[in-house]
Amino acid sequence: MQTKSKKRVGIFSLTCDEGCSIYLTEIFNRKLLEWLEKMELVYFLAMRDHREAENLDVALVEGVVTSEKDLAEIKKIREKAKVLIAMGTCAVTSQPSGQRNNFNAEQMAEIEEHLETYNFLPKALALKDAVRVDDEIMGCPIDENKFIEIFERYLN
């Protein structure tokens, strides 16, 4: 009945340990039922198989853009989302998941072949270096209070 006015939210993981979305499921322990009054979770592979990534009001994205595939995906998410929020330190700063950016020549030599085989970008990117980002939530994993404050701003 109220579905129409509910915000369509998608949660996406690029290259990372998915610690932020897992931590988000812990925040859900206290907040999910309240938020479900205001949102419809239309994309979150950890919680549903059915995938709707069209007309998103809010896209929460964790991880870094490390490969061509990640880059194509974040561009697609950007196109579909009114608001894109970078979730966690990886998405905001490219670290720690982009730790290869800080490797020395010896370390780089070891991983070169893998980078090539799997079409990695020259550097792992923070989201804002790939697309326009509307908001950011720092933390490894995301800071709980900050997440609630920022996310609720877009839900209301």
Next chain:
Amino acid sequence: MHACNLDVEISKLSKIEGHADLDIKIRDGKLEEVNLKVMENVRFFNQAARGMNYNSVPQLVSRICGTCSIAHLTGCIEAVEKTLGIRPSEQTMTLRKLVMYSLMIRDHALHLYFFVLPDFFGVDSILDFPENQHEIIHDALAVKEAGNNLAVLMAGRAVHAPFEQVGGFSREVDAKKIPAVIEELKKVRPLVLKLIENFSGCPWEFKRKTNFVALATPDFSFLEGKIKSSGGMEIEEKDYWQHLHRIVFPYSQASGFEFGGKEYMVGALARLSLNKDNLHSNTKKDAVKYLSRFPSENIYDNNLAQAIEILHSIDHSVEILENNTFKKEEPAKPERLSGENAGAIEAPRGTLYYALKIEEGKVKDLKLAIPTAQNLVNIRKDVEQIVSGLCAAGIAKDELEKNIVREVSKLIRAYDPCMSCASHFLRVRWV
């Protein structure tokens, strides 16, 4: 029905940790190829660890995996301590058990309630349960939260826990908060019994004889013991690697392992099948009718085993918290700053092995065997058997495809695989 050609491609399996694709090729009605492709981009932890101070490396490897970060943290700390002759106090070991229990409660609950129960009740997501089944969502959130709050009390946070360190804990336990945590654990216990009852009635069955491998701990605390196999092997933690053989899949960003030259399975089903006698007495009492099912060759009993492990984690945690007081302690110090050794723990998804070489306090090399990587060969063989069975059943092509997608996704989910972890096999450059 005439023999068909069919390519089944599942892109991004859902309701598992991390990203994996599955390609199945059927030619002339016969299974030709199964490729389970771990699609996580590698983040190169072994290169990143090299040269790091021994104190910092556990927090680094914690970032291998979001959901079981505490397992990586704890496993790596154990390997550092064994390598440098650091002897954690009895209290530290007790606290670590509680930290591991917090992990098992919330991680198994996430898998069972969020990933598996929807399949069980024929809906896509826990969010899709009709009003009259909303109790399940309430139960899920309450059980997870009890584990989460235990993690917060003991380790500071459930993901990338800040208090657990090499040699001990950086913070004293806040004694004022213990009673509320005990009360919450007791409160969710009946919900867990209900969960166990649910899974014990699960009609799904898939059997294929395999070898179970698990670290058998005397109090089922996931930390210290001997690695056992259903083939009767008993191995010291440090020698585990010698029995493993790495299998490279050219199409995947992960590799698999064989144990003693054959596929094997690690995880809750292996632990219950090899070590159920050491569960907590209260758990054994209340789960007695379900425990007789183990050892079990039915892979779907992994779900039941996980639910029983939640109960054990609650029961042992309550006993520890009710009967101990915790004091402030200084972290144990290293005896030496160079060495080579290894340790293993039981992570939620199975045996997690860490080996380290440290020189002058700096990590020279690091290697690990991750549970999901150890299960990959077994999963693949199971998928082959399921698909071959469905092909032989003579069903129409579009029906066959639907059945394959449903049955194979369900089976893979029962293993509770973690692809974030699996991609970090860490290329060995051990010298």
